[in-house]
Amino acid sequence: MSVLGRAFSVLDAFADGTPSLRLTAIAERSALPLPTALRLVRELVAWGGLERQSDGSYRLGSRLWTLGGQAPCRRRLVETGRPVLDRLNRTTGLPVLLAALDGIRFVVVDGVGSTLRPGTMLPPHATAAGKVLLAYLPDSRRRQVLADLVRLTPYTLTAPGPLDRQLATIRAGAPASAWEEWRLGENEVAVPVDPFAAQGPAAALTVTARSAAQARRAVPLVARAALTISGSLRPAGQATACAARADAAGEPR
Amino acid sequence: MSVLGRAFSVLDAFADGTPSLRLTAIAERSALPLPTALRLVRELVAWGGLERQSDGSYRLGSRLWTLGGQAPCRRRLVETGRPVLDRLNRTTGLPVLLAALDGIRFVVVDGVGSTLRPGTMLPPHATAAGKVLLAYLPDSRRRQVLADLVRLTPYTLTAPGPLDRQLATIRAGAPASAWEEWRLGENEVAVPVDPFAAQGPAAALTVTARSAAQARRAVPLVARAALTISGSLRPAGQATACAARADAAGEPR
DNA sequence: GACCAGCTTTCATCCTGTGAAAGTGGGAGT
DNA sequence: ACTCCCACTTTCACAGGATGAAAGCTGGTC
Incomplete structure (x- = not known):
C-alpha cells in the first residue's frame, strides 16, 4: 500500500460517522503503526483535511467540507x-x-x-x-x-x-x-x-x-x-451518476 | 514537498469551483510534472476522491463528498x-x-x-x-x-x-x-x-x-x-469554530 | 513514588516515489 | 494518404523521503 493509500485509510477511519478520534484509535482503525499514523495525521492537519481539537483528538476538517461540497x-x-x-x-x-x-x-x-x-x-x-x-x-x-x-x-x-x-x-x-x-x-x-x-x-x-x-x-x-x-x-448533461470507481475488488476492465 | 502535499495540491486544483479538469490542467495548476500528476490522480480515483469522466477529464468524487459532509x-x-x-x-x-x-x-x-x-x-x-x-x-x-x-x-x-x-x-x-x-x-x-x-x-x-x-x-x-x-x-459544546490550521505561512506555535 | 498509557522524537535502513525520456494513439491539417 | 501535433501513458535507473522499532516524554492514577 502506498503513502496515499495509508493517508486515505486514515481519513476513512472517520467514514462511519465517528465525529472525533484520538491518535491511537486512528492508528488502530487504519492498521498503521503509531508513528506513521502520527506523521500522516499531521500532514492532513496542515492541509486542513483534519483538525486537532483542544483535547488532542482529531476530527474531519473544514477543507474537506469545502472540497467535498464541490x-x-x-x-x-x-x-x-x-x-x-x-x-x-x-x-x-x-x-x-x-x-x-x-x-x-x-x-x-x-x-x-x-x-x-x-x-x-x-x-x-x-x-x-x-x-x-x-x-x-x-x-x-x-x-x-x-x-x-x-x-x-x-x-x-x-x-x-x-x-x-x-x-x-x-x-x-x-x-x-x-x-x-x-x-x-x-x-x-x-x-x-x-x-x-x-x-x-x-x-x-x-x-x-x-x-x-x-x-x-x-x-x-x-x-x-x-x-x-x-x-x-437527464437533460442538463450526461454527468448523472457518480462514476463507479475501479476498486481493488473490481471487475475486469 | 511530500507525496501527500502533492496529492493535496492536486485536489486543491479544483478548489476554485472548476467542475472538471483534464490531466494536463491538473498538472499545470498543481505545478507537478505530468507523470507524477498522473500517478497521484490515479490513486485518488482508486480511492474515490476523484472520478474520471467518459471524456477523460476528472472531477471531484463522491467519496470526498461523503467524507466532507461529516x-x-x-x-x-x-x-x-x-x-x-x-x-x-x-x-x-x-x-x-x-x-x-x-x-x-x-x-x-x-x-x-x-x-x-x-x-x-x-x-x-x-x-x-x-x-x-x-x-x-x-x-x-x-x-x-x-x-x-x-x-x-x-x-x-x-x-x-x-x-x-x-x-x-x-x-x-x-x-x-x-x-x-x-x-x-x-x-x-x-x-x-x-x-x-x-x-x-x-x-x-x-x-x-x-x-x-x-x-x-x-x-x-x-x-x-x-x-x-x-x-x-455555544451551549452544546466548545466545538464551535473550525480550528485554524497551522499552515506554512502561519505564526509561531 | 512508581507505574502506565498515550503521545512524540530519533535514526539507520530501504523501499517508494520520482521525472526525464521514449512510446502511443487519435484528431486536425494539407 | 501522409504528417504533424498534442495529450496522455509507460518505462526505468536513481535518490530522497517514508518507515517503524526503539527509546524518550508527559501527565494522570494507584
Missing part, C-alpha cells in the same frame, strides 16, 4: 432532488431519503424529515434503498454482498436465494421494500432514480413508514417523485 | 444556521450568506436566496463578510492580506490604511459593509457570528442589497440573527 455529481443530485424530496415529504407525511452508491458503500445523500444525516451508511440487504442499488450492481459485486448477509432484526433476509429473487423483481420494475428488516417498526419502500443510466441508477428514493400498508400506499407518489428527479437530472 | 464543525454551523438564514431571508427579502474561514481562504458556507454556492471563495477585502473575518485574523496574517489588495471595481479599497481603520471599527463592534467594492450593484453588510470565541468568530452573516440604504436598514435584523446563531452554537 463534487459535481452529488451536488447536482442534491440540488435537483431537494425540492422533490420536500414535496414528497409533505404529500406523504413520511420521512424521505435519497441514497446512492459511494464506492462500495451505500450512503444517504439527502433526506427530509428523517433523522438519518447525509453520509450515513445503509445496509445493502436490509433496506429498501439498499436493495434498489444492489439490484443494479454488476454481478460480481452483487454476489460479494449476497455472500455476507448480517442479521439485524428477526425479519432480516439472510438467505441469498430469496433476496436475489427480490432483486430480480426490482430489476423488472417492481418497487423495493423492506419490512422491519433493518430496524423494528420501520417499513420502507424505494424506487430507483434514473434506472436506465448506463452505470445503473443514480440514486434510490425511499420513504419510511410505521406500517407496511402505509408504506405501500406511498409507492405511487414515490415513483412519480423519482421520475421527476430522473427527468430534471 | 466535518463536524461545518455541519453544526450549517445545521444551526440554516433555519436562521431562512427566516432572515424571509424578513429582509434579501439574499443571505454565511461565510467562514477555510485555512487561508474565505468561503461561503451556506446561503439562502443567493446565487453563490457553498464553497465559493470570497475576496477578503472587498466583501462585508470578508472584512468581518479579516478583522479578527491574527495580526501577521491580516497584514499579509492587506499587503495585496486587488482592485475589483472602481470602489474597491486598495489602500491598506483606510481598510485597516474599517477593520478596527468592526473589531469595536460596528457592522461591516462593502458598497459595490466587489461587484457593481451589490451592497453588503455583515456581522460576526460568535465574535468572542477564542479562535475568532465562527462565521460571518451577511446580506446583499441593491442599495446601501436598503442594506443599512437590514443591519438590526442581521445582528439579531447572528446572535441567535451564536446562542444555539
Whole structure:
C-alpha cells in the first residue's frame, strides 16, 4: 500500500460517522503503526483535511467540507432532488431519503424529515434503498454482498436465494421494500432514480413508514417523485451518476 | 514537498469551483510534472476522491463528498444556521450568506436566496463578510492580506490604511459593509457570528442589497440573527469554530 | 513514588516515489 | 494518404523521503 493509500485509510477511519478520534484509535482503525499514523495525521492537519481539537483528538476538517461540497455529481443530485424530496415529504407525511452508491458503500445523500444525516451508511440487504442499488450492481459485486448477509432484526433476509429473487423483481420494475428488516417498526419502500443510466441508477428514493400498508400506499407518489428527479437530472448533461470507481475488488476492465 | 502535499495540491486544483479538469490542467495548476500528476490522480480515483469522466477529464468524487459532509464543525454551523438564514431571508427579502474561514481562504458556507454556492471563495477585502473575518485574523496574517489588495471595481479599497481603520471599527463592534467594492450593484453588510470565541468568530452573516440604504436598514435584523446563531452554537459544546490550521505561512506555535 | 498509557522524537535502513525520456494513439491539417 | 501535433501513458535507473522499532516524554492514577 502506498503513502496515499495509508493517508486515505486514515481519513476513512472517520467514514462511519465517528465525529472525533484520538491518535491511537486512528492508528488502530487504519492498521498503521503509531508513528506513521502520527506523521500522516499531521500532514492532513496542515492541509486542513483534519483538525486537532483542544483535547488532542482529531476530527474531519473544514477543507474537506469545502472540497467535498464541490463534487459535481452529488451536488447536482442534491440540488435537483431537494425540492422533490420536500414535496414528497409533505404529500406523504413520511420521512424521505435519497441514497446512492459511494464506492462500495451505500450512503444517504439527502433526506427530509428523517433523522438519518447525509453520509450515513445503509445496509445493502436490509433496506429498501439498499436493495434498489444492489439490484443494479454488476454481478460480481452483487454476489460479494449476497455472500455476507448480517442479521439485524428477526425479519432480516439472510438467505441469498430469496433476496436475489427480490432483486430480480426490482430489476423488472417492481418497487423495493423492506419490512422491519433493518430496524423494528420501520417499513420502507424505494424506487430507483434514473434506472436506465448506463452505470445503473443514480440514486434510490425511499420513504419510511410505521406500517407496511402505509408504506405501500406511498409507492405511487414515490415513483412519480423519482421520475421527476430522473427527468430534471437527464437533460442538463450526461454527468448523472457518480462514476463507479475501479476498486481493488473490481471487475475486469 | 511530500507525496501527500502533492496529492493535496492536486485536489486543491479544483478548489476554485472548476467542475472538471483534464490531466494536463491538473498538472499545470498543481505545478507537478505530468507523470507524477498522473500517478497521484490515479490513486485518488482508486480511492474515490476523484472520478474520471467518459471524456477523460476528472472531477471531484463522491467519496470526498461523503467524507466532507461529516466535518463536524461545518455541519453544526450549517445545521444551526440554516433555519436562521431562512427566516432572515424571509424578513429582509434579501439574499443571505454565511461565510467562514477555510485555512487561508474565505468561503461561503451556506446561503439562502443567493446565487453563490457553498464553497465559493470570497475576496477578503472587498466583501462585508470578508472584512468581518479579516478583522479578527491574527495580526501577521491580516497584514499579509492587506499587503495585496486587488482592485475589483472602481470602489474597491486598495489602500491598506483606510481598510485597516474599517477593520478596527468592526473589531469595536460596528457592522461591516462593502458598497459595490466587489461587484457593481451589490451592497453588503455583515456581522460576526460568535465574535468572542477564542479562535475568532465562527462565521460571518451577511446580506446583499441593491442599495446601501436598503442594506443599512437590514443591519438590526442581521445582528439579531447572528446572535441567535451564536446562542444555539455555544451551549452544546466548545466545538464551535473550525480550528485554524497551522499552515506554512502561519505564526509561531 | 512508581507505574502506565498515550503521545512524540530519533535514526539507520530501504523501499517508494520520482521525472526525464521514449512510446502511443487519435484528431486536425494539407 | 501522409504528417504533424498534442495529450496522455509507460518505462526505468536513481535518490530522497517514508518507515517503524526503539527509546524518550508527559501527565494522570494507584
